[in-house]
Amino acid sequence: MKAVVHTGYHTFPSLKEVDKPTPGPGEVLLKVAGAGACHSDVAIFHEFDEGLNPQMDPEFVLGHENSGWIEELGPGVEGFEIGSAHLVYGPVGCGRCRACTRGQDTYCENAAEMPYAGIGLGRDGGMAEYLVVPARNLVPLGDADPIDAAPLADAALTPYHAIKLALPKLNGGGKSVLVIGLGGLGMIGVQILKALTGATIIATDMKEEAMAEAEKLGAVTVPGGEGQVERIREATGGKGADVVLDFVGVGATVKTAMQSVARQGRVSIVGIGNLSPYEWAFLTTPYEAELVNTYWGTVEELHEVVDMYKAGQIVPQVTRYSLDDALEAYQALVDGKIAGRAVIVPHQ
Template sequence: MTTMKAVRFTAYKTFPELKEIERPAPGPGEVLLKVAGAGACHSDVAVYDEFEPGMNPLVDPEYTLGHETSGWVEELGEGVTGFEVGSAQLVYGPVGCGHCPACSRGQDTYCQNVAEMDYAGIGLGRDGGMAEYVTVPARNLVPLGDADPVPASALADAGLTPYHAIKLALPRLNRAGAYALVVGLGGLGLMAVQILKALTGATVIATDMKPEAMAEAEKYGAVTVPSGEDQVARIREITGGRGVDAAFDFVGIAATARAALDSAAVQSRVTIVGIGNGSTIDWSFLSTPYEAELVTTYWGTVEELHELAGLYRDGKVEPLYTTYAMDGALQAYRDLQDGKISGRAVVVPHGQA
């Protein structure tokens, strides 16, 4: 038996373990990847640290974490063609039934037969990429060409999630004089700033509590406003008083959602992307701008990941990341929980490309 190292989610309310497990073999329609990079995500922390048994049976333990994965094709399963061994690929994490209307348009996140599935996605109930090797349905692979696959791993969630939210808001932003607001400048927020600059001509306003995060956003062309009592007033001042056309909250707690809503213009769109902590906010007709939309989104489509990979190959977006060796993978999660990570923590089981 050939073994490998993997970060395993073993029980709820329990920190993951680094284990030696059997190396997988690709089944029919699958590809075995030699993992180049695996991103550590706050969603992982939510599952193992905050979820209770029964909340979502599709992510019940035990399995290997890692829903942000890139790698090199190592072996093709039965019936798989069109992939060259050694080629760099990015993994689309969601896995639906594959035949309902949502899955047919590449939106496995909203699979209509999710109750029939055994897992929510790769690294979410099914063994993921926080390991030396991972098996992936061939349909879930996005080619990276000659681009470095290590930082590309962060595109699979930290890139795709804001990309999807921003694409849905483009009708609000594709006009002269538009303003966009990014609340929260972690891995997703910093990617959002770059995506907004790549896809729109909008002035991007970014806000966070951390000066270093705002400094990174400024490098990407954002105008920054620190969190605080006068946060909304300063945002509205930048927009000439009318507010922003689209706001994206990548935190999702009551205070950040309130700041996004209070900064919104008439006929704007406010998207809550961050999971937050389940806080609620008050709403009233008279305090909400007319025809302002308040929506949520979840992840994105495989087609959008192909588009985002194209932006990455063209040098239009570049994830900010810190690498960890496989033996330091648990430290990556500790640093993530302690707020020590700027951008994304990426585990590189086989070293840099």
């Protein structure tokens, strides 16, 4: 079968012929409906150096945002209907520690012993015609469109997890939340905030077209550049945002976040940027402002994300590509020409 393969660090991926996988005990074979192309993939093949994370050493099939139809059940798997559509939870932990047993494989206590970081992150992913996944990682989609659902596995789950953790700071009237970065995750984050809170949503980005889309979703926008923090504080009546969600995660955006947050507010770093440092200082930070980072989410939360998708509360912005054009999609992602998510559709 055809697959997009990570073949080396600082090396563009290749479209190759690989063996069709066979499901083992506790696994299922999916006929891939859609696979989202994420900036994390670009980081793996474009930015990572050898030795940084051996769990993602090549070769493996890319794609950690996946959906598909069940094609075959592995030994011991019951309760699934052949042909039914499912979304795939990407993290894969040991399955036996406390974190994994509560569905939070992202924080697996034995992660260092795992041979990979997740599906499409060291273990073969969904940029292929077929994909093998643990049965416990499947979330049913019912009659919902599985192709447009593919990005939900990361681009919606990741902001959903961060937002749920921040909800206590947004309870009550007169609250505000700042979204920094309006890429795939940030734009869905605006939709989730609109559905779950009554807070004023302020969104900031360097791209005018992205801010225009955020305004259609109900956000107040502030352009990046000179005077950005002052305009954000003006939009919050001078006090700052009760919650800031940074979907970029570079030193400059973390600094903007910390300058824009209210006293006793919360800054959540969601984006994994270029790992540039942020310099913290006591007297330049609002008192009792929390600075945390979050990573992906739980399988239970992915079920909740699918519920929101079915209810029309989350509508991913998707551009579809064939598997033959997958490398073109990744190049467009590298060049910053993708709005929302590129989704690879192997079976047109």
